[in-house]
Amino acid sequence: MKRHASAQWNGDLKTGKGTVSTQSGVLSQTQYSFTTRFENGNGTNPEELIAAAHAGCFTMALSAQLGAANLVADQLATTATVTMEKLDAGWTVTGIHLDVKGRVPKADAAAWEKATTAAKTGCPISRLLNTTITMETKLES
Numbered sequence: 001m002k003r004h005a006s007a008q009w010n011g012d013l014k015t016g017k018g019t020v021s022t023q024s025g026v027l028s029q030t031q032y033s034f035t036t037r038f039e040n041g042n043g044t045n046p047e048e049l050i051a052a053a054h055a056g057c058f059t060m061a062l063s064a065q066l067g068a069a070n071l072v073a074d075q076l077a078t079t080a081t082v083t084m085e086k087l088d089a090g091w092t093v094t095g096i097h098l099d100v101k102g103r104v105p106k107a108d109a110a111a112w113e114k115a116t117t118a119a120k121t122g123c124p125i126s127r128l129l130n131t132t133i134t135m136e137t138k139l140e141s
Contacts, residue, residue, distance in 0.1 A: 007032075020044065047082040047093065054096055054125045055080040061126075062119035066104060069111055074103040098135040112139040 005027070009018035019029040027044070035041030055078040066073055079099040084091055100116055107115075116137045120126055126133055 020049070047084055050093070050129070051080040051082045051096070054082075054098070054123070054129070057125035058098055058100070058119055058123045061123040062100070062102070062115055065115035065118045065122070066107070066111075069107075069115060071104050071107050071111060071115070074105060076100070076102045076104075093129075093131050095132045095134060096129065098133065098137075100135060100137040101140060102138070103140045107139060109139065112137065 003023055005020060005022045007018055007020045008029075010016055014034045017031060017033045020032055021028050021030070031043035032045050033041055033043060036043035037045035037047070058080070059076050059078045062076055062078075063073060077100070081097045081099070082093055083095045083097070085094045086092075087094075098120065102112065104112065116135065120133060120135055
């Protein structure tokens with residue numbers, strides 16, 4: 001299986017603008033720029049897209065882990081926060097924090113912990129990223 005996305009950029013770093021598009025068409029010439037990445041401009045940025053990919057992948061992996069334990073979630077919600085810092089080597093993604101909430105009938109704390117930990121290490125996007133990934137989880141009743 002292969003998936004693709006594309007980017008186009010015109011101009012210099014600070015005043016130029018670009019677009020990103022995905023194979024599915026969900027993103028179609030979506031604007032990104034210096035201001036959307038390092039300030040609060042309208043549009044997207046690579047770090048936001050990584051966060052979205054990780055949140056989606058992790059949540060699906062968690063659903064699979066729960067299913068393997070014969071548990072089905074009423075609801076799972078994950079927010080992935082990417083941290084980027086300027087280091088000596090330049091701008092670097094230094095971590096991703098997953099904030100995970102779930103309503104899972106019949107799940108106890110041990111089952112929840114086992115499923116979230118396995119999903120964190122087993123999610124393909126987690127394995128792709130070469131950074132520290134932290135997580136906070138909450139099983140709601």
